[in-house]
Every structure is written in structure tokens, then in C-alpha cells.
Amino acid sequence: MIQVLVNGVFLGCLFAVVAVGLTLVYGVMEVPNFAHAGVIVLAAYTTWSVSHAGAPFAVAALAGIACGGLVSVLTEVLAYRWIITRPAAAPAVALGLLLILQNVALRLYGGEGRSLDTPYDTVLLKAGSVSLPGVKAALIVLAVLSLVALHLLLSRTSLGRAMRAVAQDREAAAMLGIPMRRQYSLAFLIAGLLGGVAAVAYGPTFQVSPYMADDVLLSAFVVVVLGGLGSVWGAVAGGLVLGVVEGLGAAYVSAAYQSAFGFLILVLILVLRPGGLRSTNARRVA
Amino acid sequence: MLTDMLTVTDLTVAFGNTVAVRDVALSAASGTVTGILGANGAGKTTTLLGILGRVPRRSGTITFDGRDVTGDDTGALVRAGIALCPENRRLFPNMSIEDNLLLGAYGHGRKVRRERLERTYARFGWIRDRAAEPAGRLSGGQQQGVAIARALMSDPKLVLLDEPSSGLSPVAVDEIGELLAGIAAEGTAMLLVEQNVRLVRKLCSTAYVLAHGRVTASGPVDELFDADAVSDAYLGKAG
Numbered sequence: 001m002i003q004v005l006v007n008g009v010f011l012g013c014l015f016a017v018v019a020v021g022l023t024l025v026y027g028v029m030e031v032p033n034f035a036h037a038g039v040i041v042l043a044a045y046t047t048w049s050v051s052h053a054g055a056p057f058a059v060a061a062l063a064g065i066a067c068g069g070l071v072s073v074l075t076e077v078l079a080y081r082w083i084i085t086r087p088a089a090a091p092a093v094a095l096g097l098l099l100i101l102q103n104v105a106l107r108l109y110g111g112e113g114r115s116l117d118t119p120y121d122t123v124l125l126k127a128g129s130v131s132l133p134g135v136k137a138a139l140i141v142l143a144v145l146s147l148v149a150l151h152l153l154l155s156r157t158s159l160g161r162a163m164r165a166v167a168q169d170r171e172a173a174a175m176l177g178i179p180m181r182r183q184y185s186l187a188f189l190i191a192g193l194l195g196g197v198a199a200v201a202y203g204p205t206f207q208v209s210p211y212m213a214d215d216v217l218l219s220a221f222v223v224v225v226l227g228g229l230g231s232v233w234g235a236v237a238g239g240l241v242l243g244v245v246e247g248l249g250a251a252y253v254s255a256a257y258q259s260a261f262g263f264l265i266l267v268l269i270l271v272l273r274p275g276g277l278r279s280t281n282a283r284r285v286a
Numbered sequence: 287m288l289t290d291m292l293t294v295t296d297l298t299v300a301f302g303n304t305v306a307v308r309d310v311a312l313s314a315a316s317g318t319v320t321g322i323l324g325a326n327g328a329g330k331t332t333t334l335l336g337i338l339g340r341v342p343r344r345s346g347t348i349t350f351d352g353r354d355v356t357g358d359d360t361g362a363l364v365r366a367g368i369a370l371c372p373e374n375r376r377l378f379p380n381m382s383i384e385d386n387l388l389l390g391a392y393g394h395g396r397k398v399r400r401e402r403l404e405r406t407y408a409r410f411g412w413i414r415d416r417a418a419e420p421a422g423r424l425s426g427g428q429q430q431g432v433a434i435a436r437a438l439m440s441d442p443k444l445v446l447l448d449e450p451s452s453g454l455s456p457v458a459v460d461e462i463g464e465l466l467a468g469i470a471a472e473g474t475a476m477l478l479v480e481q482n483v484r485l486v487r488k489l490c491s492t493a494y495v496l497a498h499g500r501v502t503a504s505g506p507v508d509e510l511f512d513a514d515a516v517s518d519a520y521l522g523k524a525g
Binding site: 172175 | 390
């Protein structure tokens with residue numbers, strides 16, 4: 001049972017890191033950022049490329065995370081920014097961007113999966129009957145560190161305060177002289193960096209491929225709805241709930257239906273609490 | 287001799303083909319409260335938003351503190367010293383009162399923000415006691431106090447006030463009136479959009495009457511009321 005919970009926490013941390021990036025962007029710009037999966041893919045391939053070129057894994061990981069941030073900001077500057085007054089176009093643009101990013105990866109690296117080796121591949125943490133591979137432990141540690149850093153940014157800094165204000169009332173924030181474009185780019189930068197963290201942490205547990213993040217993205221959207229659109233801590237809580245539920249479902253029912261449990265939870269939430277677990281009257285990023 | 291802090295000339299604001307404000311000219315002097323009066327839909331709020339660059343200006347010039355700021359965006363205007371206290375307060379209800387105040391000083395360094403926060407707490411003692419509470423928990427009058435305090439956090443030379451008495455009890459309106467009179471006495475220029483006649487007569491020395499997006503009368507407040515210019519505007523006889 002404890003082993004199942006630990007596996008659930010691993011999945012939950014992955015979902016949370018991806019979902020927080022999605023909810024941050026949605027909170028500030030009201031964009032369902034499907035292209036986030038493409039950002040994760042390119043970040044993972046960058047990590048693989050730099051590592052494959054002989055650089056230490058830490059350097060490759062930093063390059064991958066930086067690539068995530070850069071590609072994410074580019075999607076905002078080159079595409080989303082131009083449809084800010086036409087929100088109905090956002091889902092189509094987001095899907096288009098996802099296809100573009102995945103096809104860039106496909107063109108550059110082909111469709112074959114690549115193995116991302118890390119220095120902790122062979123590490124196995126054991127406590128009694130519970131064991132945790134090094135790559136999964138690394139993901140949990142990276143996720144926790146990233147989310148704590150994000151919390152500090154949002155709660156303790158002027159930039160974070162402005163971002164929360166924009167998420168609650170964009171026009172009121174603009175009236176105070178807060179520059180909207182900078183806030184949009186910042187939200188995408190943070191989301192991209194988190195996507196990079198997810199890529200670096202998640203890549204080694206499976207394989208790097210152009211479609212590696214599709215399932216994770218779907219689960220992350222479930223998490224965003226679970227946690228309430230625009231709520232960072234709702235996304236964290238939702239991620240852990242979904243991870244544990246999927247882990248339990250896979251262990252005690254069937255691994256074939258692992259994702260189905262997530263969608264079952266989604267349907268229940270939509271019926272019972274449409275605003276999400278942490279719903280309030282106003283959107284927020286905090 | 288009072289000097290004009292703000293001079294607006296021929297301001298026209300249009301949304302597509304719909305002209306909301308046409309050829310509005312007005313000025314506001316340091317240390318005074320200048321009123322903008324008129325019925326609902328006359329263009330009062332749009333005029334304030336036009337000055338702050340929040341709505342599309344079609345023409346006109348805006349001179350602030352001796353400088354032409356017509357082409358400046360909202361951020362530049364706020365940094366130059368114009369603050370808006372918007373209609374319905376527009377606080378961020380899920381954020382703490384202190385965070386709301388600090389947003390008023392966005393773009394300034396940490397030291398400046400802290401100094402202004404302390405100055406605000408010195409003026410509004412009750413806010414310090416409740417600084418950590420979400421702003422949405424406050425009463426209407428308290429929220430208005432925080433909204434004005436937030437506007438002052440940018441250390442403005444001109445405050446644009448949009449219906450600060452809206453939805454408040456008579457006692458709260460009197461308190462807000464005292465507060466605004468005190469701020470004006472310190473030398474700040476204020477442009478007040480207001481429907482509360484008592485508050486206007488108490489605070490404003492001069493006023494502009496708007497009807498159908500145009501200035502239909504202007505001058506000393508008492509003269510405007512004596513000449514029925516205000517009642518004409520509200521009852522739809524002007525313009």
C-alpha cells in the first residue's frame with residue numbers, strides 16, 4: 001500500500017509541475033495552453049542533445065530547462081499575444097502550436113524514442129519494503145523545489161504580486177500601471193521553465209519522443225480543472241490527488257485503465273463541484 | 287495663483303464608430319478638487335479612462351505637470367504621477383489589504399514601497415491592524431478607503447476619482463469627503479466624477495458638466511448649481 005502511495009506521489013508531482021504551468025498561463029491570459037506539451041518535448045530533446053554531446057547531466061538539464069522557458073516565451077510573443085482580444089481563437093492556436101512544436105521535434109530527431117541517461121539511473125532508494133528508483137526520487141525533489149520557488153516568487157516579490165493581480169482583474173491591474181505584456185511573458189517563462197523541469201525529470205523515466213507529453217498534458221488538464229482554473233495550489237493539490245488515485249487504480253484494478261480513473265475523477269468534480277476543489281468567486285494565481 | 291496640473295484639450299474617445307466623448311476640454315489645479323458631473327452615460331468615466339490611456343483616444347492633447355503626455359501609455363502616466371481610484375473600487379478581493387496597497391506602488395523599489403506603506407499606515411491606522419486580511423472581507427466604506435490609500439501609494443500629483451461615494455452609507459460618504467479634502471489640502475490635484483451632489487458641493491471649487499459626451503457647462507460649482515446647469519444635465523435638457 002505504501003509503495004502504491006509513493007508511486008502515486010511520483011505521478012502527482014509530475015502532474016502538479018505540468019499543471020501549475022498550465023494554470024499560471026490560464027490565470028494570467030486565459031489561454032488553454034496545449035502547446036505546453038510541445039515545450040516539454042523540445043526541452044527534453046535539448047537535454048538529450050546536450051547530454052549526448054558529452055556535457056555533464058547537470059549542464060544538459062539546465063540547457064533543457066532554459067530551452068523550455070525560451071520556447072514557451074516564443075509561443076506567447078509570436079502567437080498568443082496576437083489573439084489576446086480574440087479568446088475564442090486561443091484553443092485552435094494552442095493546438096496548432098502543439099502540432100508545430102511536435103513536428104519540429106519529429107523533423108529534427110525523427111520518431112524513434114531516445115533514452116535519456118542520468119547519473120542516478122542505477123540508484124535505488126529503499127526503506128523497508130518500499131523502494132523508489134533514483135529517477136523518480138529526483139522528479140519528486142525537483143518538483144518540490146520548483147513549486148516552493150514558485151510560491152516564494154508569487155507571494156514575496158513585486159512581480160509575483162503583480163501576476164496575481166493580473167489573474168484576478170486584468171483591467172484593474174492595468175489601471176495601476178502594471179505592464180500587461182511583461183506579465184504575459186513572465187507567466188509563459190515560468191510555465192516553460194516548469195515544463196523544462198518536467199522534461200528533465202520525466203524524460204529519464206520513460207523515453208524522449210515527440211509525443212512523450214501528450215498523456216501527461218491530458219492528465220495535467222484534469223488536474224487544472226480539479227484544482228480550479230488559475231489556482232496554483234489547487235493544481236498542486238489536484239496533482240497529488242490524481243497521482244494517488246491513478247496509482248491506486250493501477251495497482252488494485254488494472255494498469256490498463258490508469259488514465260481512466262483520472263477522467264472518472266474529472267467527471268465527478270464537474271458534476272459535484274464545477275469550480276474545482278479550491279474554487280472561489282474570482283480567478284487567482286496563488 | 288493656482289497652477290494647472292492637468293490640461294485636457296479637445297479629447298475625443300471613440301469605440302469603433304461610436305463616439306463616447308467628443309472635444310472635451312478641462313483642467314485641474316494642484317490643491318483643488320475639480321468635479322465632473324452629468325447623468326449616467328454622459329461620458330464621465332470614459333473621460334477619466336481617456337486621460338489615463340485606458341480607452342482609445344481619437345484626438346486631443348493632454349498636458350500633465352507642464353509636459354505633453356498625450357502619447358504616453360498608462361504605465362508611464364502612473365509613473366509620472368497620475369493615479370486612478372476606479373469606479374467600484376476594483377480591489378483584488380483575494381489578495382491581502384497590504385498586497386493591494388503595495389500594488390499601488392508597482393515599479394518602485396522595495397525601500398520606497400515600505401516607506402509609502404508606513405506613511406499609509408500612519409494616515410489610516412485601522413488598515414495596519416487588518417493589513418493581512420483579504421480585501422474582499424472589508425465593508426464598502428473600508429474598501430473605498432483602501433482604494434484611495436492604494437491610489438496614494440504611487441505618490442500622485444493628480445488623483446482621478448470615479449464615484450467614490452457609490453454604494454456607501456451617508457456616514458461613510460462624510461468620512462470619504464473628509465479624507466479627500468485632507469488630501470487636496472496637501473497640494474494634490476483631484477478630478478472627481480461624482481453623482482452625490484452634497485459631496486460635490488462640499489469638495490469641489492469648480493466643475494464641468496457633461497452631457498452626451500460633451501462639456502455643456504463649466505465654472506464655479508455654486509454658479510453651476512444656481513444656473514440649473516447641473517439639473518438640466520441630469521434631467522436631459524442640456525446638450
